[in-house]
Amino acid sequence: MKNLKTIALALVTLVTVSVSAQTTKKVNVQKSKVEWLGKKVTGKHNGTIDLKEGALVFKKKKLVGGTFVVDMTSINTTDLTGDYKGKLDGHLKSDDFFGVEKFPTATLVFKTLTDKGNNTSTVTADLTIKGKTNPITFDITINGNSATTKLIVDRAKYDIKYGSGSFFDNLGDKTIYDEFELDVTLNF
Template structure:
């Protein structure tokens, strides 16, 4: 009986100590100046590409296993890379306007991982909450991690974030149609 009471007491003490001091994962900050976010948007008559800067970001690990992440994107840095001169300036201004991302009133966008599942060696299926223009919607994508580098490709439906300019135009203006989905290719340095 004494051994049983002692065992229960020790179990309770060590259980409480473990509960009071949970093992926290390691949070690795992203080197924003060495990381890139490239976008590609499509329209009936072609496509445009560009970049946008990360303001901050981190990935969370338990040992070598990815468990979470969060990022802040500086929407004011929208930059078209496939055009030059007046065409580039016009498109950059239009993307920053209220027709698209309203960067004056929404200078940042965020992504917070809500679920991470291993899908292979160094690969993960991630679900997260993406917030653009103050509107949050879930996105799913794959992440690959090799040493101090991580890569991901996301397909984003812009209409979920009230970015509807040029969406679904019919008739003679159909050559101006902009597809609702755009791609983000993210290369992170940790």
């Protein structure tokens, strides 16, 4: 009888530990994709940027956390070629925009998640760009071993002033909009 109680207690402990355990799934950065889109009065540009590392945290099958590091030195314009591409890539990496020499990475750390159903959660996270951290809210959808999301980032919150109507008057058709989009597909 004593052995039966010991076995039952061990089973209850094992089930409790497995139910409460969290699983961290490392993101496959080679198979994941981050595409950016920036707009200005006279048009737009788009491109890619690489994840350096990332992970999503699950409790059972529910998403409960995540952390990501973006390689800012990998900014790549995909809608231009030749000299124009080189000039824009260089300008985006310069201190006018992301200052990648001094700030080679950006980070995103999930803080709170709210389940919306249908494998979608609303995430509030801390986004750090150029050493400045601000909260950002977005929805993320999990589908098997992948996740998709779209982030709208206000560059003015990160002191990225170049061509911004929030910092300069009378820019006219030289104005670059403060918000840029990130379309993200994560594979893990």
